[in-house]
Amino acid sequence: MPSRKGYGMQQLKPRTADEAVGRWPGILQALGVDPRYLGKKHGPCPICGGRDRYRFDDKEGRGTWFCSHCGSGDGFKLLQSLHGWNFSQAAKEVDRVARIVPAGAVTQERTEENKLQALRETWGDSRPVTRGDPVWKYLTDRVGIDRVPPDIRFHPALKHSDGGRHPAMLARMCYPDGTGASLHRTYLTKDGRKASVSQVKKFMAAPKPLNSAAVRLGAGEIFLGIAEGIETALAAALRFSVPVWAATNAVLLEAWTPPIGVERVLIAGDNDASFTGQAAAFSLARRLVHDGYAVEIQIPETEGKDWADAGL
Numbered sequence: 001m002p003s004r005k006g007y008g009m010q011q012l013k014p015r016t017a018d019e020a021v022g023r024w025p026g027i028l029q030a031l032g033v034d035p036r037y038l039g040k041k042h043g044p045c046p047i048c049g050g051r052d053r054y055r056f057d058d059k060e061g062r063g064t065w066f067c068s069h070c071g072s073g074d075g076f077k078l079l080q081s082l083h084g085w086n087f088s089q090a091a092k093e094v095d096r097v098a099r100i101v102p103a104g105a106v107t108q109e110r111t112e113e114n115k116l117q118a119l120r121e122t123w124g125d126s127r128p129v130t131r132g133d134p135v136w137k138y139l140t141d142r143v144g145i146d147r148v149p150p151d152i153r154f155h156p157a158l159k160h161s162d163g164g165r166h167p168a169m170l171a172r173m174c175y176p177d178g179t180g181a182s183l184h185r186t187y188l189t190k191d192g193r194k195a196s197v198s199q200v201k202k203f204m205a206a207p208k209p210l211n212s213a214a215v216r217l218g219a220g221e222i223f224l225g226i227a228e229g230i231e232t233a234l235a236a237a238l239r240f241s242v243p244v245w246a247a248t249n250a251v252l253l254e255a256w257t258p259p260i261g262v263e264r265v266l267i268a269g270d271n272d273a274s275f276t277g278q279a280a281a282f283s284l285a286r287r288l289v290h291d292g293y294a295v296e297i298q299i300p301e302t303e304g305k306d307w308a309d310a311g312l
């Protein structure tokens with residue numbers, strides 16, 4: 001039985017865990033876990049990839065899983081690892097959806113082709129960012145840039161799973177060979193603030209695991225930077241005068257792979273009170289050094305800050 005130590009089960013209102021029992025497949029799907037990771041057969045791990053190291057076994061209806069690389073856990077742990085959430089964020093999200101998802105198995109998986117089609121249509125409905133649009137306002141205000149890289153675009157009315165449509169910042173995620181991986185969405189208001197929706201930042205369903213992918217904010221050069229968030233990456237690029245790409249969260253930062261031609265990497269990490277950002281930055285650094293890259297890490301001095309908060 002997987003240990004519950006270390007991720008704060010004691011903080012949870014007993015009601016949330018009880019309500020979730022027997023509903024984990026639907027809860028996890030509602031919170032962005034692809035249904036193919038919710039079957040009982042061995043297959044790739046949603047966190048670390050591979051071929052057949054992972055299994056969702058849902059013991060006692062608690063959303064349990066096992067991976068020979070990552071270990072094991074319950075539904076809360078899976079959400080924390082996948083989304084970079086802390087325990088209370090995961091509990092809050094589970095609480096929100098637990099009552100509305102049906103008990104039992106998940107709905108039929110969308111095919112790779114359906115997902116690609118949705119990605120193409122969404123990107124096709126977006127347009128380059130121009131001065132004064134919500135994305136321009138958001139990035140100007142948050143990061144102080146007024147030239148926006150082409151892999152960030154503006155969608156005027158993107159559907160949200162809460163219902164309704166909102167302006168959105170779309171960012172294209174690419175694998176190291178430059179092929180598209182998914183789209184990252186940030187829902188905004190017309191005047192360029194974060195929209196008031198249950199989840200402001202979301203991925204679109206991707207045909208393949210996102211490991212090694214990033215948003216390309218500038219050309220890949222011999223010296224390239226990598227950060228978690230898009231806003232952080234743009235701020236770090238200004239501060240350190242080097243192109244900085246965005247892995248979008250701590251789990252994907254740790255799994256990032258530089259494209260061919262890069263020799264030196266700047267990791268612009270987040271200073272999290274939980275040490276999630278620092279741990280991901282150092283873990284990536286260790287792997288890259290092992291693979292022969294020259295690596296430096298920059299982390300803001302103040303706890304709770306990323307480079308977009310740190311100012312110039």
Ligand SMILES: [Zn+2]
Pocket residue numbers: 045046047048049053054067068069070071
């Ligand atoms: Zn794994």
